[in-house]
Amino acid sequence: MTTSTTVPRAGRWERLRDSYLLYSFKRDLVAQLSLLIFIAMVAVAILAPWLAPMNPYDLAQIDIMASEMPPFWMAGSDDAYLLGTDAQGRDLLSTILYGARVSLIIGFGAVALQAALGICFGLLAGYLGGRIDAFLMRLADIQLSFSTLMVAIVVGALVKAIFGSSTFSAYAVPLLVLIIGLAEWPQYARTVRASVLAEKGKEYVDAARTMGLPSRRIMFRHILPNTLSPIFVISTVQVANAIISEAALSFLGLGMPETHPSLGSLIKSGFDYLQSGSWWITLIPGAVLVALVLVINLLGDWLRDVLNPRLYKG
Amino acid sequence: MIAFLVKRLFHALLVMFVISLIAFAIQENLGDPIQQMVGQSVPESEREALREELGLNDPFFVQYLRFAGNAAQLDFGYSYNFNQPTMEVIARHLPATLELVAAATFLIVFLSVPIGVYSAIKPRAWLSRFFMGVSIVGISIPVFLTAIVLIQLFAIGVSWTPFPADTGWGSWLNGVITTDGGMPAYGRGNPVPVFGTWTTNFATLEGLTYLVLPAISLASIMLPLFIRLIRAEMLEVLQSDYVKFARAKGIPLRRIYFLHALKNTMLPVITVGGVQIGTLVAYTILTETVFQWPGMGLMFLDAIERSDIPLIVAYLMIVGLIFVITNTLVDLIYGLVNPTVKLTGRPA
Numbered sequence: 001m002t003t004s005t006t007v008p009r010a011g012r013w014e015r016l017r018d019s020y021l022l023y024s025f026k027r028d029l030v031a032q033l034s035l036l037i038f039i040a041m042v043a044v045a046i047l048a049p050w051l052a053p054m055n056p057y058d059l060a061q062i063d064i065m066a067s068e069m070p071p072f073w074m075a076g077s078d079d080a081y082l083l084g085t086d087a088q089g090r091d092l093l094s095t096i097l098y099g100a101r102v103s104l105i106i107g108f109g110a111v112a113l114q115a116a117l118g119i120c121f122g123l124l125a126g127y128l129g130g131r132i133d134a135f136l137m138r139l140a141d142i143q144l145s146f147s148t149l150m151v152a153i154v155v156g157a158l159v160k161a162i163f164g165s166s167t168f169s170a171y172a173v174p175l176l177v178l179i180i181g182l183a184e185w186p187q188y189a190r191t192v193r194a195s196v197l198a199e200k201g202k203e204y205v206d207a208a209r210t211m212g213l214p215s216r217r218i219m220f221r222h223i224l225p226n227t228l229s230p231i232f233v234i235s236t237v238q239v240a241n242a243i244i245s246e247a248a249l250s251f252l253g254l255g256m257p258e259t260h261p262s263l264g265s266l267i268k269s270g271f272d273y274l275q276s277g278s279w280w281i282t283l284i285p286g287a288v289l290v291a292l293v294l295v296i297n298l299l300g301d302w303l304r305d306v307l308n309p310r311l312y313k314g
Numbered sequence: 315m316i317a318f319l320v321k322r323l324f325h326a327l328l329v330m331f332v333i334s335l336i337a338f339a340i341q342e343n344l345g346d347p348i349q350q351m352v353g354q355s356v357p358e359s360e361r362e363a364l365r366e367e368l369g370l371n372d373p374f375f376v377q378y379l380r381f382a383g384n385a386a387q388l389d390f391g392y393s394y395n396f397n398q399p400t401m402e403v404i405a406r407h408l409p410a411t412l413e414l415v416a417a418a419t420f421l422i423v424f425l426s427v428p429i430g431v432y433s434a435i436k437p438r439a440w441l442s443r444f445f446m447g448v449s450i451v452g453i454s455i456p457v458f459l460t461a462i463v464l465i466q467l468f469a470i471g472v473s474w475t476p477f478p479a480d481t482g483w484g485s486w487l488n489g490v491i492t493t494d495g496g497m498p499a500y501g502r503g504n505p506v507p508v509f510g511t512w513t514t515n516f517a518t519l520e521g522l523t524y525l526v527l528p529a530i531s532l533a534s535i536m537l538p539l540f541i542r543l544i545r546a547e548m549l550e551v552l553q554s555d556y557v558k559f560a561r562a563k564g565i566p567l568r569r570i571y572f573l574h575a576l577k578n579t580m581l582p583v584i585t586v587g588g589v590q591i592g593t594l595v596a597y598t599i600l601t602e603t604v605f606q607w608p609g610m611g612l613m614f615l616d617a618i619e620r621s622d623i624p625l626i627v628a629y630l631m632i633v634g635l636i637f638v639i640t641n642t643l644v645d646l647i648y649g650l651v652n653p654t655v656k657l658t659g660r661p662a
Contacts, residue, residue, distance in 0.1 A: 142329055142332065144589075145329075145589060145637055145638075145641045146593075146596075146634075146637055147593030147596045149593070149596045149597065150593065150595070150596035150633075153596065153599060154630065157618045157626070158340060158344075160618070161344055161618065161621060162343075162344070240454065244454075244456050247456055247458075248456055248457075248458065248600055251456075251458050251600065251603070252599065252600065252603060252615060253615075253619075254618075264456075267458070267459065267462070271462060271604070274462065274465065274466060279466055282462055283462070283463070283466065286459045286462065286463070289456070289459070290451075290454055290455050290456075290459065293454040293455075293456075294450070294451060294454035297450055297453060297454050298450065301450065
């Protein structure tokens with residue numbers, strides 16, 4: 001018994017075409033533009049190895065003599081470097097493309113981890129209740145009261161102290177996914193738990209239970225699909241948060257190393273040259289970071305207005 | 315009321331217990347005081363004797379009790395780097411951070427309430443839309459980037475617009491957004507001592523100029539959040555029956571908005587707001603890094619860099635304490651001002 005559908009339903013595409021989601025999307029210019037820019041940025045980041053003029057990870061291609069060159073509209077620029085170069089002579093455009101890729105990988109990875117943890121814990125807490133619920137929610141309360149950024153900074157600092165700088169740099173991407181994922185799961189757990197509590201009392205859950213289905217099946221196959229819309233909404237916001245968290249950690253020197261920079265560590269490395277007038281090393285990656293986070297937030301806003309779930313405030 | 319108080323205090327103690335366990339585990343696993351105390355040439359047998367003498371071979375539980383006992387007296391040992399009691403180091407850095415948080419909180423409160431209320435009262439006015447647009451952009455800018463941009467604009471003062479400075483409006487634009495010399499961008503300047511280790515930036519005009527840019531950066535991260543929150547709550551309150559009734563009675567609109575509606579708007583703002591003010595402490599780490607502001611955040615990062623374990627442990631405990639105190643106070647205040655909260659049997 002793998003398929004539980006007995007009533008014939010319209011295909012996925014027909015349902016999408018007739019949905020309110022698509023209807024409102026067609027009428028919202030901001031959402032369309034945001035999605036367009038977001039897709040473009042993701043595509044450019046994924047295709048960075050083929051699009052970028054040079055490979056910033058390849059030391060042989062870096063010319064230290066060409067360091068701190070300004071972008072094309074300023075005097076003293078070189079046509080070979082459209083957005084100028086950073087302090088190590090890396091082409092800024094290429095470094096930003098690769099950096100955006102790192103930021104996006106960590107952002108999505110961390111959110112996947114948060115979602116997995118938060119959904120499991122939220123389902124368990126909401127469906128089983130009792131001691132498990134009290135314990136998990138107390139844990140979430142404590143973690144949230146410290147603000148996710150604080151938790152991430154402290155955990156990041158400790159992980160770096162335990163592993164040492166060189167090991168940390170070598171495994172920075174998975175470690176950052178782990179740190180940010182562990183710091184931000186309570187948001188998911190709370191949202192899922194709230195929806196589960198609302199769903200738990202409904203007849204279909206009672207029916208499933210009387211049929212003798214195991215709890216795990218009821219939780220994941222029956223209740224979870226009905227809690228998806230709030231999960232979608234917070235997922236967009238959480239991706240934006242994770243990207244900002246990663247940038248903040250990198251800026252503090254607890255994230256990606258400068259040899260393998262994300263947008264955050266690019267901003268950090270450029271900050272030291274701000275006083276000497278080379279503002280572009282810091283502010284161009286900064287503008288890219290803001291644009292990326294902004295379009296994700298705008299999409300999240302639109303999605304929340306459309307799906308309008310009861311969200312946990314703050 | 316008493317039962318609620320006791321419950322909250324018990325919760326606070328529990329959280330502090332968890333934090334102290336974590337801090338103790340860090341101290342146990344990362345810091346070897348023997349290595350810090352003696353030179354390379356000291357033989358293993360003497361190290362072992364010293365270890366025994368200091369009680370480092372005692373069972374975990376005994377050592378934890380000793381740690382907790384010392385922590386209760388705010389004694390976290392000596393900082394490796396400063397070679398001073400950690401609490402003295404923290405006491406020296408605490409005023410800078412607290413003043414920064416206070417200045418940012420001041421900005422947040424006095425800007426978010428009027429803006430939030432205005433955009434709720436006139437949701438379709440272009441100014442409201444402008445505020446909402448700015449606030450979503452504001453949420454998307456990381457706090458350290460705001461700080462960097464502020465430094466670039468107001469402290470460094472280098473022309474950086476894409477327009478050449480000699481053409482008409484290129485020079486105008488450059489003149490508008492850059493100020494020569496401008497604001498001080500680094501450190502606290504010369505804060506005036508008040509008493510003990512407390513020095514203040516609020517006393518002199520020069521001190522205040524040092525405070526302006528860091529405070530604006532720190533406030534910028536919370537301001538959009540608060541504006542949106544106040545607007546959303548106010549919009550909800552304005553839909554309620556008692557506001558409609560007050561309007562029907564002919565009470566002046568100004569009175570309805572600022573007396574009747576604002577009171578109930580501020581209730582949820584207190585809970586969210588109180589907790590967020592606490593999290594400002596986390597953001598001070600970023601702001602202080604950019605501005606080299608000599609507060610606790612910068613001290614903490616420095617301690618991490620130098621593996622100054624006692625200082626890291628002390629910072630975690632003190633910041634933990636600050637968080638727990640603010641959260642408990644916020645809960646108590648909310649319980650007091652909101653008559654609909656049942657103080658004893660509150661659902662978890």
